[in-house]
Amino acid sequence: MNRIDRLTAMIIYLQGRPRVTVGEMAERYDISKRTVYRDLRALQEAGVPIGSEQGVGYFIVRGYHLPPVMFDKEEAAALLAGERLMQKWSETKLSESYLSALDKIRAVLRSREKEYLDILDRHIKAFPYPDEKHIETDRRVFVFLQDAIVNRVVVAMEYYSPYKDQHTQRDVEPLGLLLRGSHWYLAGWCRLRTDYRMFRVDRIRGYKKTTERLSDPPEHTLKAFSEQSLRDEQDLHEVVVRFAEKIIRYMGDQKYYHGWIAEEEVDGAIEMTFLTASMEYFARWLLTWGDGVTIKTPERLKTRMGELSEELYHHYKE
Secondary structure, three states: OEEEEEEEHHHHHOOOOOOOOOHHHHHHHHOOOHHHHHHHHHHOOOOEEEEEEEEOOOEOOOOOOOOOOOOOOHHHHHHHHHHHHHHHHHHHHHHHHHHHHHHHHHHHHHHHHHHHHHHHHHOOOOOOOOOOOOOOOOHHHHHHHHHHHHHHHEEEEEEOOOOEEEEEEEEEEEEEEEOOEEEEEEEEOOOOOOOEEEEHHHHHHEEEEEEEEOOOOOOOEEEEEHHHHHHOOOOEEEEEEEEEHHHHHHHHHHHHHHOOEEEEEEEOEEEEEEOOOOOHHHHHHHHOOHEEEEEOOOOOHHHHHHHHHHHHHHHHHH
């Protein structure tokens, strides 16, 4: 990105946020903090009313706006690709709002960009995995959770746990929305468990706002949630497994869902290294690959696989 494009992008970035730190801009545009200060000074000298608040960040003075932004064909195409990804939540207000925004963007495109996007629209399609289940999510739950997070309101909800096949009533301090794999999660402080928890959004069966607002500053934060998650990940166990080459083509992306971190070819097989939080869960996944798997480490995983295999043998023998 050349400097003129970057300066324009910085104005748009500042204009869309109440406060932005120098560190955030340096990371976004992959430049040094010194360059950020130099760019901000150049914009101020050019007449852009940029203010600052010590310890908080920079901002555009209220009332200043750039002329309407024009999208180029690459930006519009990226948004179109995003629309295909949104199809998984097609029945929700989240997807409906995205489609509405994309329609407004189409309306301001120049004729050449519109034609480009129309052609591309007919040649982009998202195919689900054969075993991928349809995610049934309450239509307005995203809007509800977004409002609760912004307004810092405690939410009362009914949550379904498929592992225990039970519904529980939870009072949750909402901290943020997270997308992991194919699912959206609410990160929050659960008052029932008195701990940070992640709640899959499609498992929220009922919800309402309470009259209780969170304190300012809040006692529990998304930063603290992230730090705890990082500590939990540090308790992972390393597993080294050798897979016969004949079964690799059937594995697809499954390895990524089980903590895969590295692999190499060894003696005509593929040796993979994983980090897993549950040795039991990992052992049961390995069981699906039969004799195409050789466990290198740890020994306790070998022992558990032997026990599971013996259970399976006696089950079918009887």
